[in-house]
Amino acid sequence: METEEGVTQNVRSSDTPEVVSTEEVPFTVAGVVDGYRKCIPIALGVFAYGLVFGVLANQAGLTAVEAALMSAAVLAGAAQLIAMEMWADPVPVFAIVLTTLVVNLRYLLMGAALRPWFEALSPSKAYSSAFFMADENWALTIAEYRSGNVQGAFLLGSGLAIFSFWIVATVVGVTAGSAVDDPERWGLDFAFTAVFLTLLVGIWDGTGDLFPWAVAGSSAIVAAEVLPGSWYIVVGGLFGSLAAVSRRA
Amino acid sequence: MAVVTYATKAGGLWAMGKVDLSETVTHWLEAIPGAVIVAIVAPAVVTGGPPEWLATAAVLLLAWKSGSILLAMTVGIAIVWAVRHGPPVL
Structure with a gap:
């Protein structure tokens, strides 16, 4: 009797499907907080060009509420800045939506790059996090994951930092806009570049990156000259990453 | 704008779920971040x-x-x- 029981128990326990997640990706409140905290320095940089967006929105005739709503719903800096430049009466809706699509094509590449980690998350967690993906916190999240701190909620947390600073900056820019009507005077336009330069240092993984990065940089520079909008990011990102693959193959 | 933006943000993640993550594809995905960031900053720095x-x-x-x-x-x-x-x- 005893042995039979033991056998059945054994069979039962080996039948129980183990959760064979090769890499476990936790999704916790602590991860959200960690992401938010670590993204604050970057969010300050985002604040700088959120002001720029607010100023442009004010010049385009949007109220603070309208501009803040756009920042909250769209959360895409480059696309919003370009939309403000295209804003007119009546609003060229189709042209703006099409431009938004083109400007944001880089997000396709960025989302794809998150897949190896996000695969372990439930679809609802992964796709709600995706809303909060902006260039800055995406890059920070990848750098964090590469350094071994793989927290599923990091993108959400860091995105919330960008989200909150971006909206506040938008409102400040609209209401107190005239004080910073020329951000270039203050060197604030460099905030964007500086943020990505520091993130690039964090992602650097040795001399093997030199060749693909050279390809990415040179093709982006050429594309920026000949193509409109932010196609250059898509072109450089594609060429550079494919160059890395061709080298390893 | 919001819909189109979200479509691109979720689209890449979704598309990679339809693809078998082979070694080559994984290498490609790993190379994307550096390439995209270099592409973002290079023109601004050079010009x-x-x-x-x-x-x-x-x-x-x-x-x-x-x-x-x-x-x-x-x-x-x-x-x-x-x-x-x-x-x-x-």
């Missing part, structure tokens, strides 16, 4: 002038040595501001 070049060198050095994003960013902005407003020595 900038001496203020941007000097600030870029300082930001890279500081980010590498200190690891502090805030410090690197602040110094970078300060350099751009100072060189743009200072005497035209460069």
Whole structure:
């Protein structure tokens, strides 16, 4: 009797499907907080060009509420800045939506790059996090994951930092806009570049990156000259990453 | 704008779920972040002038040595501001 029981128990326990997640990706409140905290320095940089967006929105005739709503719903800096430049009466809706699509094509590449980690998350967690993906916190999240701190909620947390600073900056820019009507005077336009330069240092993984990065940089520079909008990011990102693959193959 | 933006943000993630993540595809995905960031900054740095070049060198050095994003960013902005407003020595 005893042995039979033991056998059945054994069979039962080996039948129980183990959760064979090769890499476990936790999704916790602590991860959200960690992401938010670590993204604050970057969010300050985002604040700088959120002001720029607010100023442009004010010049385009949007109220603070309208501009803040756009920042909250769209959360895409480059696309919003370009939309403000295209804003007119009546609003060229189709042209703006099409431009938004083109400007944001880089997000396709960025989302794809998150897949190896996000695969372990439930679809609802992964796709709600995706809303909060902006260039800055995406890059920070990848750098964090590469350094071994793989927290599923990091993108959400860091995105919330960008989200909150971006909206506040938008409102400040609209209401107190005239004080910073020329951000270039203050060197604030460099905030964007500086943020990505520091993130690039964090992602650097040795001399093997030199060749693909050279390809990415040179093709982006050429594309920026000949193509409109932010196609250059898509072109450089594609060429550079494919160059890395061709080298390893 | 919101719909189109979200479609692109979720689209790449979704599409990669439809693809078998082979070794080659994984290598490609791993190479995307660096390439995209280089592509974002390269034109801005190259088409900038001496203020941007000097600030870029300082930001890279500081980010590498200190690891502090805030410090690197602040110094970078300060350099751009100072060189743009200072005497035209460069």
